[in-house]
Amino acid sequence: SNSLGKDAAQLQQFDIFKGKKNLSTEIEIIKSQSVVERTVKAMDSTFVRVSYFAQGRFKTTDLYKDSPFVVALDSLSPHAYERSFFLQFDGKGGYRLSFGEEDPTPPQSYRVGDTVQNAFGRFRVLLNPARGRTTDPATPYYFIAHHPLTPVAEFRSRVGAFRANEETSILFITCQDAVPERATNFVNTLIDEYTKRGMDEKSNVARNTIKFIDRQLDQTRDSVAYWEGVIENFKKTRGIVNLTPDFTLEKFTNYDNRRLELRLQLSALDSLEGQIRQGKDASVISTSNLGTQDTRFSSSLLKLNELETQRKALLAYATPDNPNVRAADKKIELLRSKLYEDLNSYRDALENNEQTINKAIGGFERSLQKVPETEREYIGIQRKYNLASNTYQFLLQERSRASIAEAATVSDVLALDYAGMPGEPISPKKSLAYIIGVFVALTLSISFIFVRDMLDDTIADANQVEKLTRVPVLGTVSHARDTRGHSLVVADKPKSAVAESFRSIRTNLQFLATGTNHKVVVVTSTVGGEGKTFFSINVSAILALLGKKVLLIGLDLRKPQLHREMGIPADVGITKVLIGKATAQEVIFKTAVEGLDVMPAGAIPPNPSELITSDAMKSLLQELKPNYDYIFLDTPPIGLVTDALVAMAYSDINIYLLRQKKSKRAFLNVINKLHQDQTTKNMAVVLNDVKARSYGNSYGYGYGYGYGYGYYEEESARLPKLRGWLKRLIPFAS
Incomplete structure (x- = not known):
């Protein structure tokens, strides 16, 4: 009949045979806390x-099931979770257990299989039978025990699910892991x-349906x-009754059945609300008896279950007064309130429908007053x-149907392919x-080069000197690889690049x-270590090699190096001459x-400045000048003492190194000031210790005449070694 059809349609909404699944919902279920937690529990703990x-030495390896040992946990204290326990096996069935450098507990020795009991709990270290029960005494091992919910959180962060395409109901499940x-x-x-x-959900729905029926x-x-x-x-006492032809029971029956449907839903609604208020685990509460509102309430219950599981995880590490726990409590309370509001709203709708049907039934009942x-x-x-x-009768049929469904529950999920081991890592891509x-x-x-150059306040090359001063650049001195023990480079290595740069300066x-035949040359610098003595020796020597008579005087009376x-x-030296205790020739x-x-x-005097300004110094130079074409004065740094400034009063040429x-x-400011004061004659700058790539022909070789290129011969002996080094460094260098 039509009434039975409506009853069947109503109880069909309790049905454990669901229609087409919402794949977006299923993806969230797959990644949910409850499903992942269930999965972790099913894996080998x-x-x-x-x-x-x-x-x-350079890498720590996550062994997983390849570990030569396993740990059987009995009980652990909360502060033992996520702590490293270090093991060193001795190869004789024993091991030493330590707890890291930050823990003052001394290492302890145990036999494999012994029960370890300490402040961290109870456990046993056993050999892994799958690895042949062998450990490497040379390898340090360690293990970390996790809180039951820690692996759940880690796997949830790495699991993914997505649709193959929009036209199919196929899902791909992925998980990223170092192992x-x-x-x-x-x-x-x-x-x-x-x-x-x-399957469990279907069985649970079937059982709840049977209980309800x-x-x-x-x-x-x-x-x-x-x-x-x-x-x-009634028939015995009143006899057989013949009904009026115009009135049938079918009209009453239709409305009565529709009212029954509503009352069944109201009963299911009350049952659902009761389970929620009793604090029953949201994951096992069935919403299948609520008709079209099934999906609406089931999604809310799924979210409630997620929040309750997260709260349990927090309580493993914190008290109920912890701010995070309180925040979780607030979310749960808000969701419960929303659920109650939705349930009440749905109840009001059902009761309004029932009132409408009651009015219709009341109209039929009033029409009965016209019947005998x-x-x-x-x-x-x-x-x-x-x-x-x-x-x-309808309930009997539905109970039989639900019992058959419970006994023959099958999954509507088909695993097309199980996961296999990947051929190569998905991350990082080599x-x-x-x-x-390379880009980094x-x-x-x-x-680095840009910042270094921005912060570098030293002189880079001769071009920079030219731009920052009007004093002419006399030349550049090439970098000498090693001058220890042979400062006289122009004589020891006459064909070297250094010797050639001194020829250019000469x-x-x-x-x-040019108008002076007997020239006095002062050599100075701003600070020590800029190469004054090295330069003075070699420029004097290069002039002597040209046939000139040259005298080099060490006038650095404070820190002599010559x-x-x-x-x-x-x-012995010039100090004795200046104080009258020796002659120049001595x-x-x-x-x-x-x-x-x-x-x-000579000996370091107590008054070097006074000696340099003395009449004896003037007389000495006047005595020596006729005997030499050049007299070089190797003076102390001008930026530290005034001795060089005093000596410049006697000079014909002043070289600033x-x-x-x-x-x-x-330092160029000092040179510019000396030049502007016009107190120094014939001032020139020499840039020392210049790398080959830092100067051009303008200074290194620009003024040389007739020297040829013979100095390359000494450098060429290094070329085979250089090429070999380059080939080792860069395989394709040739």
């Missing part, structure tokens, strides 16, 4: 609750547990028996009997890593003070270079 590691086997095990277990969850059957069975007795008694009293009374009794009987590495290296290198020097470089006594030393004589500083990448650009 020995390798999920505990992580095993081997420490190498491929662990990811594979997790995904395959997740598929199984998700499938079982669906049984309660209704108990009530309806008594009602059918009661009205059967009333009809039988006996007939009217019989119609009322028969109507109630029909409603009870039809409901009872090619991408190489590209990024280049970026850092360029940035040529330029001859153009200064005697050490030339290998002559330190106790303190002049010949050198290996013909035409080059040296007068060292700068050193590449050592002298500050600010």
Whole structure:
């Protein structure tokens, strides 16, 4: 009949045979806390609750099931979770257990299989039978015990699910992990547990449906028996009643069945609200009896279950007063309130529908007043009997159907393929890593060079000197690889680049003070270490090699270096001449270079400035000048003492020495001031220790005449070694 069809349609909404699934919802279910937690519990806890590691010199390896040992946990204190326990096996069935450098507990020795009991709890270390029960005494191991919910949180952060395409109901499940086997095990277990969850859910819905129907059957069975007795008694006492042709019970029955539908839903609604208020686990509450509102309430219950699970996880580490726990409580309370509001709203709608039906039934009941009293009374009794009987039969059919469904529950999830071990890591991509590495290296290198140049306040090259001062550049001195023990480079290595740069300076020097035959040359700098003595020795020698008579005087009376470089006594020198204790000829030393004589500083006097300004100094130079074409005065740094300034009063040429990448650009201010004051004659700058790529032909070789390129011969001996080094560094260098 039509009434039975409506009852069937109503109870079809309780049905455990769901229609097409919402894949977006299923994806969230797959990644949910409850499903992942169920999956983790189904995996081997020995390798999920505990992580095993081997420490190498450069790399720590996550061993997973390849660990040579396993840990059997008995009980652990909360502060033992996520702590590293270090093991060193001795190869004889024993091991030493330590707790890290930050823990003062001394290491302890145990036998494999012994029960370890300490402040952290109770556990045993066993050999892994799958690894042949062997451990490497040379390898340090450690393990970390996890709180039960820690692996759940880690797997949830790494699991993913997505649709194959919009036209199919196929889902792909992924998991990223440093250990491929662990990811594979997790995904395959997740598929199984998700499938079982669906079957368990169907079975649970079927059981709840049967319980609900049984309660209704108990009530309806008594009602059918009661009205059967009333009809039988009515017929005995009042006789057979013939109903009025224009009035049938079908009209009453239709409305009665529709009212029954609403009352069944209201009953299911009350049951659902009762379970929520009793604090029943949201994951096992069934919403299948709520008709079209099933999905609406089931999604809210799923969210409630997520929040309750998260709160349990927080309580494992914190008290109920913890701010995070309180925040979780507030979210749960808000969601429960929203659920209650939705339930009340749905209840109001059902009750309004029931009132509408009651009004219609009331209209039919008023129309009965026109029917003879006996007939009217019989119609009322028969109507109630029909409603009870039809409901009872329908409930019996549905119970039988639900029982069959419970016994024959099958999953509506089909695993097309289980996860397999990947052939290569998905991350990081080697090619991408190489590209990024090269890009980062280049970026850092360029940035370093840029910042270094921005912060570098030293002199870079001769061009920079020209731009920042009007004093002419006499030349540049090439970088000498090693001058220890042989400062006289122009004589020891006459074909070297250094010697050639001094030849260029010699040529330029001859153009200064051309009107003077016997030239006094002062060599100075701003600070020590800029190469004054080295320059003075070699420029003097290069002039002597041209046939000039040259005298080099060590006028640095505060920190003399000339005697050490030339290998002559330190106790005799110009100081004795200036104080009248020796003659000039007594303190002049010949050198290996013909035409080059040296007068060292001698003993350090207490009054060097006074000696340099004395009449004795003037007389000495006047005495020496006729005997020499050039007299070089190696003076102390002008930026530290005034001795060089005093000596410039006697000079014909003043050479100011700068050193590449050592002298500050600010030193040029001193040169400019001396030049502007016009107190110095024929002033020139020499840039010392210049790397080959830092100067051009303008200074290194620009003024040389007729020297050829013979100095390259000494450098060429290094070329085969250089090429070999380049080939080792860069394979394609040639």
